[in-house]
Amino acid sequence: LVVHHIAGDGWSLGPLAADLTRAYTARVEGRVPQWRGLPVQYADYTLWQNELLGDQDDPDSLFATQIGYWKQALAGLPDQSVLPADRPRPAVMTYRGDYVTVEVGADLHRRLSDVARASGASLFMVLQAGLAGLLTRLGAGEDVAVGSPVAGRTDQAL
Structure with a gap:
């Protein structure tokens, strides 16, 4: 099963x-699946979001206020971080990146969770702070922007 991120996410x-399932x-048992009605349709969500955020062309709307905030907060950040690499960056982006698997053992997980609890933070926040610290030590500077996908759903029905 392949789902593009525009059509589905982790949630x-x-x-x-x-x-x-x-x-x-149902089909294996020779029946038609019984579906529960959805509590909210996507169109309802988009209408609610448009009502909440307002018109993007209205400078007093929440939409414009939030865009303005992030433009100011992210102003001056470099387009890319300069980090030590095992090969030069290609002149044209190839999208042929790779990934590194990092295993966190049970003992380290427990200790990180303890740090999170003691700090009033989530485990994700502790790991993200550690990543930012690592990037700083590797030469990315002291103001490191780290992005993270967010579902943005605050209601179980969504």
Whole structure:
């Protein structure tokens, strides 16, 4: 199963898997799957969001205020961080990156969780702070922007 991120995200995979399981089980048993009605339609969410944020062309709207905030907060950040690398950056982006798997053992996880609890932070926040510290030590500077995808859903129905 392949789902483009524009159509689904990590939060969506659980309900999608449950729906596929329900449909498969029903079909194997020779029945039509029974679907529960959705509590909210995507159109309802977009209408609510438009009402909340307002018109992007209205300088007094929440939308314009938030965009202005982030433009100011991120102003002056470099387009890319200069970090030590094992090969030169290509002149044209190739999208042929790679990843590094990092395993966190049970003892380290417990200690990191203890730091998070003692700091009133989440484990994610502790790990992100550690990443920012590492990037600073590697030469990215003291003001390091680290992005993270966010589902932005504050209601279980979404």
